[in-house]
Amino acid sequence: MNYKIMAASLLLSAGCSVASAKTNSLRFNPDSFTRQTLTMPDGTQINYKAYEGMYYVTNVEDSTYQTLNIYVPEKLADIPKVPILLRTYVGGYAASTAKSPSPSDATGRALEEGYVVCIPGSRGSNSTIVRNGKTIYTGMAPNGLLDLKAAVRYLRYNDDLIPGESELIFTDGTSAGGAMSSLLGATGNGREYDKYLKKMGAADVRDDVFAAICYCPITDLNHADMEYEWLYGCTNTGVRALNAAQIKISEELAAECPSYINSLGLKDKNGIPLTAENYKEYLKGFLIESAHRALQEGCEISDTIGFAFYQDKSGPMGGGPANGRRGAMRPGNGGRPPVGDGRQAPSFGPGNTPRFNKTSDFVTGLDLDRYLAYVASVTPLKTPPAFDQMGVLIDTPSPENNVFGNEKGEAANFTDFSLRHRLNNGKAKLDREMVSRVDMMNPMNYIGTDKSTVASNWYIRHGAKDRDTSFLVPVNLATKLMNSGKNVDFALPWNRPHSGDYNLDDLFNWIAETLNK
Template sequence: MKKYIVTALAVVSSVCAIAGEKPTSGVMFDASKGVAGSVSMPNGKIVNYTAYTKLYYVTNVEDSTYQYMNVFVPDGADQSTPIFMPNYVGGYMAAKPQSVNAGDASGRALAEGYVVAIPGVRGRNSVVTNADGESVYTGRAPKALLDLKAAVRYLRHFDKEMPGDAEKIITNGTSAGGAMSALLGATGNNPVYEEYLKEMGAANERDDIFAAVCFCPITDLDHADAAYEWLYGCTNNVTRHLSDEQAEVSKELASQYPAYLNSLNLKKADGTLLTSDNYLDYLKELLMKSAQEAKDYGATIPDSIGFAFSGMPQFIAPVNGGMRGDGRPALRPERSAKSQGEYITDLDLERYLNYVVSMTPLKTPPAFDSKGVAGNNASGENEEFGDENGSSVNFTDYSLQKSTGNEDAQVDSRIKTAVKLMNPMNFISAPNTTVAQHWYIRHGAIDRDTAFPVPINLATKLQNEGKDVNFKLAWNRPHSGDYALNEMFEWIKSLLDKP
């Protein structure tokens, strides 16, 4: 036992010693550098693995704290084993490469027998000091996405040398990390990223993926402010308290959203065109389906939050299925479940939205591009689109005009390009792009970190393009990820079992 520990430490120490060094002859992988390890799962199962750490996925390493990957290969894995690639991006901030965690999807994936690849990712807060002693921000948009694309290319480059099937990469992320997972799924091989990746020294390989798992993706940022006010404006005079200036901003933003929504030309599964006139009815259907499924599995649905019940269905009730949610409403039901009736037949959407707001207060308008508007400070998204000097910038024309008082102000081309590159909605139907075929998208039914239309539009556009999409507004879930893992990994297994 002592001999094994000394050997393992020797390998790790040698790796750590080159943490700040840059590969000089292309990305590298040495199969002899693996270190044995194990993780104990919550059910007591011990999963043994071989770890390959400090795998730099580009040759021009700008930030050695983040631009590498750790790969964990469970015993029994071979070249045909799928690769689960989670990222730990949150708030568009940097994320260091991690070890597998028994408490989240990475540990569960390892226990399921999948190779787990965890890349580090630069973010809006990652900084290095240059030769002149100046701080340089290394991770402003679209750097995080580029890092993840480079990691995918690395896995493909060493597909024959490393266990795991690079044609079966399944990404996973939550919040801004959910957006990153969505971007990886939506932008595969699009040539607009190629020059950036060449400059980084990424492997000359494809960067499309097999499947994307996206929990509460914070995306479509250039339209997210308008979506937020269009949906939640009905709460302004009830549970949301705004200044006169904020109320005016809310009204103006809300008025912008219908035109964008209509421009998407989204369709329901039955072919019905979704417009600003019928969209809220579509949202009601999705929320009713979520609540019905939870009710079928024993959840208590309060009358007080807007649902109507009947002993007989007034529409075709969802097929029973899915996983029991462990979240419970904060409000007590006014009547017993028996007197409510088995079926949810309607929803007062405005009442329900006020319930959501009562659980977690809304962001003040604008929710995302807030810098200098209506007395708001800069948001994380304002930093995300800043430059290497650490600036925070407005990234929509509306907020720039409001913050400067110049009605003709326009966001400059650099920022507009970064915003475009960070929105998966721009690429799902783009030419010369390999969009992932399989998608698992979850957004909590009480998650107000972005408006419901943002993930709904993403899922619906993918469905309209013929992709396999498993989408749900998870009942009574706040902003969170890596939940209902039994359901999630059953979905993954169902993909892999297909011929």
Template sequence: MINRRQIMQATLATGILSGMGVGGARAQTRSLVFDTKNYTELTKTIQTARGDRVVAYRFYKAIPYVSAPVDIAYQSLNISVPVSIDGKPVDSSASPILFSNSVGGYMPSSVAEATGVGGAPMRGLPPMGMQPPPQAAPLTGIGAEVQSGGNAMIAGGKRVSNADLALAAGMTVVEPGARGRTLTDAAGIYYGVAPAAIVDLKAAVKYVRFNKGRIPGDTDRIVSSGTSAGGALSALLGASGDSPLFAPYLEAIGAADASDAIFAVGSWCPITDLEHADMAYEWNWGTNPLSRGSAVDQNLSAQLKSGFAAYQSSLKLKGLGGFGPLTSANYADYLLKMYLQPAATYYMSKLSSEDRAAYLAKNPHIRWKSGKASFGWSDYISHVGARKKGLPAFDAFDLSAGENNLFGRDKTKARHFTAFSQKHVTGAPEIDADIPALLNLMNPMFFIGRPDASTAERWWIRVGTKDTDTSLSVVANLAAALEANKRKVNSAMYWDAGHGANEDADSFVRWMSMASTR
């Protein structure tokens, strides 16, 4: 049970609730009224699946979104408003608003040095030696809605920016900064650790909604996007709208008096559900070797796998497509049927017959019959190859993982946040008393279905099938929990893609437009 007093006691010393700026000086109180005249006129040529678009837009840079910032360098946002596209006037006042964060690794994210829209685009790169699938073909995947176009990864392996593409589609784009886990003040206090990043993003949403009618766009149709840790924060933002558990944090930094609920979420390869992530990782990738060829301790891996079985059972989730109850025993079959084989089928169906034959010759474990790909779980695991992370993947025994730093406190850089790692290192399983509340505040799974949280209506969730940064079950559980709570979920996996892949960004932007139409 989380209460206001626990939150206050747990975080006063970090600067999150102190009302003090970096270095100890009390932060200046700032106006939260958006200045419609303080912009620069810019022009950008943006590549889309349907050709280049020349976009003229108004760029509002580094706007503080709270009245009492702890660190204004991070608690500011940029806004880009299209004025014309290919010379034709654009009015984005009734369009959805893309709320695009660039957080990675739960690190700090600042917009202060950006020179225009899309300062930190997501990657859309194919694996080494692999050709991207052809353009203009619909992506299939479990929970996918009908889409009007295809793979939006720019040919030649160039970077992809959701912000650019949304602007080229005539939408207002908001790019918020946020504090992150590595920030320290002059006294050595960590002031960007959990839950600072999600508090900041909520405050930025509040700023946008508070300025309804001043910021162009429909503030009731805000669509968040992010990848990796940014994908986790995007999902958390969508799951926890207006939760009272964040109220004291938001009050302390002078957030605007408005809702922080959003309409829709785009989440790519989210690094989330951290308290169960080590268990899930070993269930998924426990037998995969490390990149240097050695295996992790299989005894410890088995212990974590056992914990995943108990956790998965406790969720009482049913798979999409009428699959039935999801357990650790049938989860591999579920992923094969609902995500992996459809992803491979889509990929291979878009190859020429010659390229497909060559691909199958290199991967004889994949069977191709009647236009469909099939393979077993063990063959898939071998196909992926080396795992990216050691054991434990997230709550490292030596406190070296970024997530250990995320749960730092005061002058302590990193802490254990699972009983498994705490017990392995100290012999006692008791983690610090404030950790459980912080874990809840950072986990979208905690908020889905809660009556005191407004969860976004529509969700777009993606991950690559060769992404070993976390377990594939993290994405699949998120999608299943949302659908169980009557949310509309469009979830799929990119075959042979790694971490951070965003291969259908144009389709996402079209989905934003269609999903937001009333």
């Protein structure tokens, strides 16, 4: 008898048993639930099954956060394939526990629609464990994203047991959660993440998703500072009131932005290349569209914040067209006549806030600098650098500095610009490890490449007075996706600050339309 072969066979068999045990520990138990009820704002009660506290990896490092909850309505939607809404509550790149559905956001509405809801927890900049008597920070990038990808894999691995269709996962998040949603949408099956997910004991299946819902995503972090200053630099000596040192940093950052914009190779819907020279006109189009929809919905917009209007009340006003031409809505142009077609703005007195006719009035132009000053007057702007701030003009780290830190809780710079200023070394550069971590946290690096499976459907919203990041961030994201042939519903909702899960009728109409395509 060959004892070596027998021993090897036994070891192989034992190894397979261990691997099988670990894999089976990720299996969903459809019988382990409690019955719960959610009361909606209108009093409607939704009965559902709650499956809570399930681990989505076998090598759990932080049991506080690496779990997920699944909620299944007693009455599933009467459609062939029921989607799954995966809602992350990540904010400020901090850790987030697995939560329960809320009647005031998309989770409650999804249950009301008869959809399955999954709410995973994930590690973040403030998550810690104690190991060998030492406090270890567990949430440094990209760990939070890896946790969410593992949650997606859990859903797909248990597709035969979990009600709902794992090929129809809609991710949803706001702010840093919106960034995470965009990353889940952009980095599906990305090879760079595999070794980490394997080490964590995530299920060995795909992690791409069907659709990404992104509210005010705080993303493209390694370019966000330059984009912020390039856009808002016009307010530096006005409403923003920066000091000389801050202005110097702002101008240095702004000077780096044009080359980045030009490098993206973006095009507008007509195929015209977008560059630093015409980009602001492109941005103005989204803001004008936002204001025009607001007028149609009966909102009042002051003429003091930069918009120019045409208003028809049985004749031209303030230098309008001599023939009294009405502001007819033109098909195919989003309900708005093109800017620059000869119509001029009426002349209103300072501070006057006129009421507009929904069917005949429209916006004809925008003084962008004036509008940005208005945004800055509503909520004070961040000081430069807006994100990678540690060690440039102040020592305090931002949430982003913390999430790119290390296990010891030491924050770190994640751009060459800020690293050079902190070290007072004009040649300093991020090391290879940091560059890799930053790249894995930026969806822009994956869209339009063969590095990942990018979601086909996107719903992106960023408030028209949200100054938490530059308008360039969501506009670039949406435009790159559109250029890549994705189905993108993008808007800058009027007068909306930094927030998410609003206008749920719009969102769930889009979900229904997307499911029917």
